[in-house]
Amino acid sequence: MSSIAELEEVARKCRVRIVDMVYNAQAGHPGGSLSEIDILVALYGTTLRVDPKNPSWEDRDRFILSKGHASPGMYAILAEHGFIQEHDLTSYRVLGGKCQGHVDAKWCPGVDFSAGSLGMGLSFGMGSALAARLDGSQRQAYVMLGDGEIQEGSVWEAAMAAVHHELGNLNVILDCNGIQNDDFCDEQMRMFDIPKKWEAFGWNVKIIDGHNMSEILEGLEFLKNSNQKPNILIARTVKGKGVSYMENNPSFHGAAPNDEQYALAMKELGVA
Amino acid sequence: MMVRMAATRDGYGDALLELGGNQRVVVLEADLGKSTKSLHFRKQFPQRTISCGIGEQNMFLVGAGLAASGYIPFASTFAIFTERGFEQMRNGIARPNLAVHVCGSHGGTHTGTDGSSAQSIEDLAIYRTLPNVTVLHPCDDVSTKILTKQLVHLNSPSYTRTARNKSPVLYDGREDEIEIGKGVIHRDGNDAAIIACGILVSEALQAAQELSLEGIEVTVIDMHTIKPLDEALVLDVAKKCGKIVTAEDHSIIGGLGGAVSEYLIENYPVPMKRIGVADRFGESGESEEMLNLLGLSAPFIAEAVRKLLNS
Numbered sequence: 001m002s003s004i005a006e007l008e009e010v011a012r013k014c015r016v017r018i019v020d021m022v023y024n025a026q027a028g029h030p031g032g033s034l035s036e037i038d039i040l041v042a043l044y045g046t047t048l049r050v051d052p053k054n055p056s057w058e059d060r061d062r063f064i065l066s067k068g069h070a071s072p073g074m075y076a077i078l079a080e081h082g083f084i085q086e087h088d089l090t091s092y093r094v095l096g097g098k099c100q101g102h103v104d105a106k107w108c109p110g111v112d113f114s115a116g117s118l119g120m121g122l123s124f125g126m127g128s129a130l131a132a133r134l135d136g137s138q139r140q141a142y143v144m145l146g147d148g149e150i151q152e153g154s155v156w157e158a159a160m161a162a163v164h165h166e167l168g169n170l171n172v173i174l175d176c177n178g179i180q181n182d183d184f185c186d187e188q189m190r191m192f193d194i195p196k197k198w199e200a201f202g203w204n205v206k207i208i209d210g211h212n213m214s215e216i217l218e219g220l221e222f223l224k225n226s227n228q229k230p231n232i233l234i235a236r237t238v239k240g241k242g243v244s245y246m247e248n249n250p251s252f253h254g255a256a257p258n259d260e261q262y263a264l265a266m267k268e269l270g271v272a
Numbered sequence: 273m274m275v276r277m278a279a280t281r282d283g284y285g286d287a288l289l290e291l292g293g294n295q296r297v298v299v300l301e302a303d304l305g306k307s308t309k310s311l312h313f314r315k316q317f318p319q320r321t322i323s324c325g326i327g328e329q330n331m332f333l334v335g336a337g338l339a340a341s342g343y344i345p346f347a348s349t350f351a352i353f354t355e356r357g358f359e360q361m362r363n364g365i366a367r368p369n370l371a372v373h374v375c376g377s378h379g380g381t382h383t384g385t386d387g388s389s390a391q392s393i394e395d396l397a398i399y400r401t402l403p404n405v406t407v408l409h410p411c412d413d414v415s416t417k418i419l420t421k422q423l424v425h426l427n428s429p430s431y432t433r434t435a436r437n438k439s440p441v442l443y444d445g446r447e448d449e450i451e452i453g454k455g456v457i458h459r460d461g462n463d464a465a466i467i468a469c470g471i472l473v474s475e476a477l478q479a480a481q482e483l484s485l486e487g488i489e490v491t492v493i494d495m496h497t498i499k500p501l502d503e504a505l506v507l508d509v510a511k512k513c514g515k516i517v518t519a520e521d522h523s524i525i526g527g528l529g530g531a532v533s534e535y536l537i538e539n540y541p542v543p544m545k546r547i548g549v550a551d552r553f554g555e556s557g558e559s560e561e562m563l564n565l566l567g568l569s570a571p572f573i574a575e576a577v578r579k580l581l582n583s
Contacts, residue, residue, distance in 0.1 A: 113340075114364075117364075123329070124337040124364065125337060126333075126334050127336060127341070129337075134298070134319075141337075153329075154330055157329060158330045158333075160325065161324055161325060161330055164325070
């Protein structure tokens, strides 16, 4: 088990990779990658049962990045754990590359779900959880959703069905960074009391600060509870976290930094 | 001789039941298992039957998750309601090439009195545009059962349209001729060929009988697999007969007629006529009334052949 300081250092390195990828491609989604990355670092570092040497191991835990545009975050953690190599990160959005614009299981080892269209990952995760139960396996399914994403109606079809089927092995982490493509979520579609909505559907709910490593670890422990309800961690996060001008800035949902901005980001992330 | 009548959806239900011995087969329902006939499987194998409620989009992707974990999901609802999950089918099933088998029952105008909202006449066209997806539309319960059972060996996704109402059984004793991707010749003739699918195969055979009395001999093919199209057979009959009529209980845009003409226009153009629903919606009516209203029944098919021969 890695210490909190070690996890925080991995997260810093992953943030550098994220900004590098988007800067090199001059396209992509830095904001949501930076908001989710602390959670991904903790999940892969302490909890997820996967094997980089055998990425398609049948009894692995599944991780489903439903907000598939935040792929740089996932590629950064996959590189950290050796599913892909550091040099593969330069293939982000490049023809023939492992690092497709949105995470794609066909192209990238360690990716379980081919994402890109919002609102699909929870249903897929539910299928993964059902399969685990049919197999008599204790393996878990983890699904990362975005807060804008839960405006998709089919998310709630899945939220209802997962409780009906008593899928205690299905775990959602909701990255609530408060910003979606066009603007702040509160401008696009107010969702009011998000935890209450999930509670009303019958989920086990816990709210955490998605950038506080010890709270994240507590949250991941919470997901291990053994009752028959599905679990959700509602993570309060900051879009663009770690790069001052990207933080809480809707412009950096899907835009790359210029040369000057890139230099500033590197400085802020402790790259000499 | 009395012709046995049966509904293709019953063939689907029987196939699932026989597939139940395979522990990897799972059945997904969206509150229409009684209608699509997956209910027989549910009764025998409740542990491997998953109710998704009235939520087709979720059902398709639950299927994708199961398929990605080594299961073989069969998901069914009405043909029209599968269309609500089209993007899930496209992005979540076809794109990653996960072997989820979707069955849309109650397809076409033949479904009758429920009216136009329930009459899918575009399903074959939309699923045919998706890479990796096999598209089936069998004409009787026997072929539906055999084709459905063959799907477990496909390792890629599929869409099968079945029908609500009974139609003549054509494959009793001819079970061995049924194979995904292979059209079946039901009648041989040199003057023209009718390539049909689903409910209109028996209408095409009636038309052929009528024409024969006038001295016109036509080939009739059951093209139960719309995709991949049996191109070799289409080419053969185009060369042999020189004139082709397609017939389907589906829009004339994009279905079997679309598939056959797309192939022939680039490979062996011959005069053609497409029998299908002429870019309009249906309405409430009995099956036979619908086929007559929309110009799909045997007399219309026969007339299309005559016109082609006289042109």
